[in-house]
Amino acid sequence: MITRNPSLTDQVKAHIKEQIFNDEYEDGRIPPEATLAEDLGVSRTTIRDALGKLEHEGAIYRKQGAGTFVNEAGLQIKSRLEEIWSYEQVLQDHGYKPAVKVLTDEILPVNEETAEALELDGGDEVLVIEKVFLEGATPVVLTRNRIPATLLAVKERRRKNLPIYEYLEEYCDRRLSYYVSEIVPVAFDADQARKLGVKKGTLGLSFIEVGFDTNNEPVVHATSYFRDDLLRFRLIRRKTGA
Amino acid sequence: MITRNPSLTDQVKAHIKEQIFNDEYEDGRIPPEATLAEDLGVSRTTIRDALGKLEHEGAIYRKQGAGTFVNEAGLQIKSRLEEIWSYEQVLQDHGYKPAVKVLTDEILPVNEETAEALELDGGDEVLVIEKVFLEGATPVVLTRNRIPATLLAVKERRRKNLPIYEYLEEYCDRRLSYYVSEIVPVAFDADQARKLGVKKGTLGLSFIEVGFDTNNEPVVHATSYFRDDLLRFRLIRRKTGA
DNA sequence: AAGTGGTCTAGACCACTAT
DNA sequence: TAGTGGTCTAGACCACTTC
Numbered sequence: 001m002i003t004r005n006p007s008l009t010d011q012v013k014a015h016i017k018e019q020i021f022n023d024e025y026e027d028g029r030i031p032p033e034a035t036l037a038e039d040l041g042v043s044r045t046t047i048r049d050a051l052g053k054l055e056h057e058g059a060i061y062r063k064q065g066a067g068t069f070v071n072e073a074g075l076q077i078k079s080r081l082e083e084i085w086s087y088e089q090v091l092q093d094h095g096y097k098p099a100v101k102v103l104t105d106e107i108l109p110v111n112e113e114t115a116e117a118l119e120l121d122g123g124d125e126v127l128v129i130e131k132v133f134l135e136g137a138t139p140v141v142l143t144r145n146r147i148p149a150t151l152l153a154v155k156e157r158r159r160k161n162l163p164i165y166e167y168l169e170e171y172c173d174r175r176l177s178y179y180v181s182e183i184v185p186v187a188f189d190a191d192q193a194r195k196l197g198v199k200k201g202t203l204g205l206s207f208i209e210v211g212f213d214t215n216n217e218p219v220v221h222a223t224s225y226f227r228d229d230l231l232r233f234r235l236i237r238r239k240t241g242a
Numbered sequence: 243m244i245t246r247n248p249s250l251t252d253q254v255k256a257h258i259k260e261q262i263f264n265d266e267y268e269d270g271r272i273p274p275e276a277t278l279a280e281d282l283g284v285s286r287t288t289i290r291d292a293l294g295k296l297e298h299e300g301a302i303y304r305k306q307g308a309g310t311f312v313n314e315a316g317l318q319i320k321s322r323l324e325e326i327w328s329y330e331q332v333l334q335d336h337g338y339k340p341a342v343k344v345l346t347d348e349i350l351p352v353n354e355e356t357a358e359a360l361e362l363d364g365g366d367e368v369l370v371i372e373k374v375f376l377e378g379a380t381p382v383v384l385t386r387n388r389i390p391a392t393l394l395a396v397k398e399r400r401r402k403n404l405p406i407y408e409y410l411e412e413y414c415d416r417r418l419s420y421y422v423s424e425i426v427p428v429a430f431d432a433d434q435a436r437k438l439g440v441k442k443g444t445l446g447l448s449f450i451e452v453g454f455d456t457n458n459e460p461v462v463h464a465t466s467y468f469r470d471d472l473l474r475f476r477l478i479r480r481k482t483g484a
Numbered sequence: 485a486a487g488t489g490g491t492c493t494a495g496a497c498c499a500c501t502a503t
Numbered sequence: 504t505a506g507t508g509g510t511c512t513a514g515a516c517c518a519c520t521t522c
Contacts, residue, residue: 007509007510007511008511009510009511032487032488033488033489034487034488042511043512043513044512044513044514045510045511045512045513046511046512048489048490049510049511051489053482057482058420058422061419061458062488062489062490063456063457063489063519064488064489064519064520065487065488065489065518065520066487066488066489066519066521067487067488067489067520068488069458071458073422073454073458074422077422081323081425081479082477082478082479082480082482083479083480083481083482084479085479165481177303177480178300178479178480178481179478179479179480180300180315180316180476180477180478181476181477181478181479182474182476183323183425183447183474183475183476183477184447184470185427185428185445185446185447186427186445187429187445203428203429203445205425205426209479212315214305215305216303216311216313216315218315228426228427232424232425232426233424233425234422234424235323235422235425235477236324236420236421236422236423237323237324237325237326237421237422237423238324238325238419238421239325239407239418240295240299240324240325249490249491249492250491251491251492274506274507275507275508276506276507284492284493285492285493285494285495286493286494286495287491287492287493287494288491288492288493291491291492293508304507304508304509305500305501305507305508306499306501306508306509307499307500307501307502307506307507307508307509308501308502308506308507308508309501309506309507309508310507310508
């Protein structure tokens, strides 16, 4: 059945993905674009948009003049760094049954680093939410999100364990558009180590990032810490012309 | 002047980028797509493709119904992780004048890890190239690339200091298409520390990656080490549907 | 030479934002 | 309500791979 929303392109994309997972394409060869267009009753442009997204995700690859093929190697990648939006989802993708625990949830004066990241003044306040993501009883990810207090539209804020992008929509009426993330290696300090259930000085990865909303305004300053023994990040790097 | 190659889209992209850097757009507002199409004498599709690429790179952002705008924050990002193709380029983008030193260049029996990454047998051989990238006399990046010996088409291999993707084109007739990279925090061992000019145990970042050619075959296994005090990586993370 | 993906056009209509 | 970006169509021609 054809409907708008999700877009035709996304429906086509989902359809092809399903075919791939059901092994419907022999030899990993995906039908020509013209054939797909005719079979699915959409234009070739729509097909190409869908294939373009799948290629970008690493699910397929295309070779001009030759064809379009399933990318077996690309399909193995569990969670691609560029696409991470929720750590619960990341842990699920790794086959875990994640739990979330809110450690801190309070409004505090902003510190210097956060003030700069969120373009605030020294006297302003931020809501600080610290969460830990666990697999069973084992902590895997520790996050600290800081949201300008002025953005909080609602007094009542239950469901503090929402993913931050949902939290921002629900309580701040802001839609998160993208993050700029810096990747930093760390040796966990005593506090971090305790919260992550490892020895002080254990090696790990951290992200320092700023999330921007659809108006391109910074709305959240996040720092995240990962147990390298339980979670490894991958990404696909491509050449982008000029 | 209109020519093919580079594509119209890339020409449009370059043009808009230039306008941005020359501050030609008041208030950071980029003209409507229809206007751009008419002014540049191309179709709106071509304009949209170019804007789409610029948006993906973080140079602009778009808001449906409102317009297209310059992304000042995005333009500050020096080298985006997803787009890294040459460490010389990365260092240049950071304002350094990079030098490259080839430390090792020899054909050796493949080790287990590389054999698995490149789908080789235990008895096969690989060309191992170890390079260090310096700013002046200061090492910043240490890389180790391994290429299957069977791919080497030419006996004479001068210019060992070529970026690996150019090396593969020149001596193996393979075009690098993308890398799958794993990001790992490390404490440098004695050997790495010496080559990077830091104390043993210093914290740093490393990439473990496999490069694939246009036939989606693994052609290079690379490990890279970075001095966190001199080089930080950033990337843009976005939500991708489904 | 046949078949495939890559680029480009011209135009229609929709969804959303601003005023 | 006017103007903007988002989606989609139908079709043309080009570049490349394969046989």
